[in-house]
Amino acid sequence: MIPFEYIRPSGQKAALDAIAKDASAQFIAGGTNLVDLMKKGVVSPQKLIDIGKLPLKEIKEANTGLHIGALALNSDVAENEIVKTKYSLLSQALYAGASAQLRNMATVGGNIMQRTRCTYFYDTTMPCNKRKPGSGCGALKGYNRMHAIFGASENCIAVHPSDMCVALTALNATILVSNNKGERKIPFGEFHRLPGDHPETDNTLQKGELITAIIIPENNLQHSCYLKIRDRASYAFALVSVAAALEIADGKTKDVRLAMGGVAHKPWRLTDAEKFLKGKPATENNFQQAAQIAIKGAKGYGNNNFKIKLASAAITEALNKAAGKA
Amino acid sequence: MGNHFFDKATMPAGQDRVDGRAKVTGTARFAAEHPVPELTYGVLVCSTITKGHIKSLDTKAAEKAAGVLAVLSHLNSPKVPGFDPPKPANKDEKPRAWDGLKVFYSDKIYFNGQPIAVVVADTYERALYAATLVKAEYIKEPHQTDFNANIKQAASPKGGGDDYTRGEANAWKKAPVTLEAEYIVPFEVHNPMELHAIIAVWEAEDKITVYDKTQGPKDTQQSIMQAFNLPEKNVQVVTEYVGGAFGSALRTWPHEIAAMLAAKKVNKPVKLVLGRDNMFTLVGYRPYTIQKIGLGATEDGKLTGITHTAISQTSSYEEFTEGAVGVSKFLYACPNVNTSYKLIPLDIGTPTWMRGPGEATGCFALESALDELSYKLNIDPVELRLRNYAETDPQRNLPWSSKYLKECYQMGAEKIGWFQRNRNPRSMQEDGMLVGYGMSTGVFGAFRWNATAKGIFHADGTLTVQSAVSDMGPGTSTSMVNIASEAFGLPHDKIKFELGSSSLPPGPTQGGSGTTSTLGSAVHEVCVELTNQLKQLALSAGNSPFKNAKPEGLAVENGNVLLVADRNIKMSYVDILKQHNKPELEFMKESNAGEEQKKYSMYSYSVHFTKLHVHPSTGVITIKKVVTAGDAGKIVSEKTARSQMIGGVTGGIGMALTEEGIIDHRYGRYVNNNLADYHVPVNADVPEIEALFVNRPDPYLNPMGAKGMGEIALIGYAASVANAVYHATGKRIRDLPITLDKIIS
Amino acid sequence: MNTQKPRQASENGSDGFNASRRDFLKLSSAVAAASITPSVVTKAADKKVDERIADYFEKMTLNIEVNGTAQQLQVEPRVTLLDLLREQLHLTGTKKGCDHGQCGACTVHADGKRINSCLSLAIMNEGKKITTIEGLAKGEELHPVQQAFIKHDGFQCGYCTPGQIMSAVSCIREGHANSAGEIREFMSGNICRCGAYPNIVDAIMDVKKGGQDV
Structure with missing residues (x-):
């Protein structure tokens, strides 16, 4: 690891001032992703601004929904009684991610900001447009079992690795960000971006901005399932994952939320499938049709071709499980 | 006795x-944990190309970095006398050649990840950082790491192949019922939890102590004596605890010599701990192997011919062989058996024995094939094995010193409820899951x-x-x-x-x-x-x-x-x-060891039974229960014996379902050289495992009556999973690991 | 070797000092640094003094409690908690298995929570209470989980064992040891290559059933 400076600002304002002053600086909180990337030489910030002790850990209900501080630990959110009862999808997704130890370190903000786990991104001797723009995409014609089937470009077929973000996308969460001039809100679905011609940019957060909280609106999605399919039973990134949440009244889906992980550069919302299911009976047959709609336009790159079929099976299974039919 | x-x-x-x-x-x-005064830290710099030469090596920035004591490479390394052994005085005597890669010996690159320099600094962090400052330029040559693209290069090993014929070659083809199939065991990496590590301490110019991870302190001592031309009394190897190895610490590797050279150079103790990525390239692996099995049988299930051929790989600079096809020569009573074993040299580091070694590879093929044949014959897989039970060693024509394999079949089958299952493929369901039962045999020589x-x-x-x-x-x-x-x-x-x-x-x-x-x-x-x-x-x-x-x-x-x-x-x-x-x-x-080994054939046996679930649409496999029965002679230590069997099965679960080292052949470089991408089983992958022992002494091997156990715990296990997957789904997977994409495709 | 009082972590967000330190480190020789810190550099005749300057600027003060003992240490920010424990405090019970949060061998408790010490910079643990495997037993009396691991043979080579035990203690404390299935899932962050998982599960179940205070 290169030598770097480390500061621990006493408050949010000091932190925002510090980052505004120094473009090469990065915030660090849990460190589970950033320290890893620094060890591998993938990123080499000259300065770390440790925000771990800022008072942004609170989880509280407000009239706008559930506010979760950006520094709340993944484990604390997963264990939270309100989250477990009213936002179970989020709790399930968090438990599906990483390990108990990592969840005790990783923060909500850091989870949102985590980088792809693409092996070509991680190996600094390999080409990767995300790490080194213009160097090419190693995965495109390389080993791409873990890679995207939706929304990729010739420049990058990496996927966003988070489970939590898939649930937050489905739950229509909003991200609250601040800089030293003020505050703004970003709808979750607009936070992460597709690679296009600029895979080096993961998201729409601007320089000098800090995620301070997420807000999840209240919902009536009493049936939910986060299904994660991976190469071993636990402690592995998703091949595909599905966040499915349903509000069912009189046997019909009144509200439905569907999103996938492990399939795109961002948490992948299945809006067409949602539209199809809305108002229809919550039956396995309809779920299967929704799954077929969801995978329209999916594209494999060789090793990951199987993900298309797997995605369809996983969507059906997750909906079945959510609706209590599996 | x-x-x-x-x-x-x-x-x-x-x-x-x-x-x-x-x-x-x-x-x-463990090796890296011995308190040694004035300790310094060595960090390897490894090649980023796969084949060619180092054109230039810029070490200036690294040498100037804070705390750096030395940067060692082929340009300035102290000589290793053992790399260039003097000609023996006696002309008929051959000089003792150095086995394996000669580290920092020349500018030549044999594989991606080969050590090209070691940086020594006063703290670990400084050494790690300085290592990133060493810049190499290379002259690249085309490399070959792709097994399948080079299959035509396969040739018999120079040290002798495993060509064997008993009775008539390829007799299986003439049998009333035949089976021919090809099986693949991919690169697998030992990945013990302890990273390979060494602390090298030169007590004097010609006297060294190393704290090292090794499975054989005397072997390592011999290697160091050979390398540095030292008498036995001047070389001490300390290895109090070894954090797993499974074969990876069976020989002396380049990083060990590198640490000793570095310590010599800086005249201080040097600690060198490999990174997890180095564990894929520098300390061996289970070689990629393609096997073909031909089986012939009578309608009532008597084997009339077995042909077992294997093509495996080695490195470009050293020949490694293992006994992949050996099991087919003696596991079943069969009059006609022929085998062959070939190698492809590739631009990868040399493989080495990994738990179960060649027998694990061989038994996956043979025991999968037996299962396939059992369905063709409509005979229960256990029954088929009993019908071909070898009462004496058909290869050596000798009696067994002891063999309680029948007892293993019986104990295991009873415990898992083998005969209560519906034998037909894809016939059983439980909680919406397809249910499969599979079994297999494992065998390994009992040595002394x-x-x-x-x-x-x-x-x-x-x-x-x-x-x-x-x-x-x-x-x-x-x-x-x-x-x-x-x-x-x-x-x-x-x-x-x-x-x-x-x-x-x-x-x-x-x-x-x-x-x-x-x-x-x-x-x-x-x-x-x-x-x-x-x-x-x-x-x-x-x-x-x-x-x-x-x-x-x-x-x-x-x-x-x-x-x-x-x-x-x-x-x-x-x-x-x-x-x-x-x-x-x-x-x-x-x-x-007594003369008994010449009079008797001595083997340990295992029989593995697996019950698993397969999700019908996603293909997710969940192992529900394992019963493993072992004939390992008399059990000397009940608790640790049971643990060893459970551990072998766990390794077998990895081999069956998750483990595969993957190289991007464009670069000749591993793309999953870490524990997040190379999946070894985690706790949630492993169900209840029952380990049963016949626990009867072998009368001839040794005074305890104990046979070996470490290998049979794993050997054959992967086939029991493949066989259970077939029983659950009707789909036969012949290339490991059995990942869900192979089920749903 | 560093006798001067090192800096405290900047508490007010002002990085004036850090900026000059950065500049300083960018200069390759002590002579070139003369304009910044002449009094120090005049003595910087050899590499040793150069080293001392580098040390001085690279290290920061860390207040940390390890196994009940409060310590004030000087660490470089890039030192991980794992390397601090193993290389500087010689608490080698905490193991390095992957160094990337992928195996759990480095599991310790930070303020009572299990974490991977390899992904935590030591300096980030300012003011925290760290417990390692060496701090688990009460003198000669083993912790119930340690005893249960011996009884159920929850290990073979023993390398992942400290991490497994620290994780197991947390697993019980967190309330995630209610069934074999739950234990398997919540212990999946600790890889055991020897394959002692079933015995580890038995050991945890045993302690949980015994209802001992963990």
């Missing part, structure tokens, strides 16, 4: 590990080599037993204490087994499931001799209670010599020493 002393009621049921406390308190010291042990009985009533071995996990110390306790007649807590240093009496390298048999024999013989001496001393003691008794009339028990005719008449060991004014009683002996 035939002294099966564990038949006595005193067998230690479930003795805890003697080193358990050290391991649960964190005081057990030479070993020396020393026993010292002290005046305080304790016994110390010593030998230069290491224990990578099976529980060697515990087993040896058990053996000594029985043979010497002393409770466990009064016995200490000392290992982990090359300066102890020469013990065996821990590998090939031979440690308990080999070393146990030495420990047993030493302890028996010590009791004989105690008996003699008891008879000649001034106050001996054994008037007119003969040694044959005496026995030992619980620290006493006693009269068989009247067990109340006894004399304690401590008293015996006191009467003779002896501070201690010491005996050392080399124990040699």
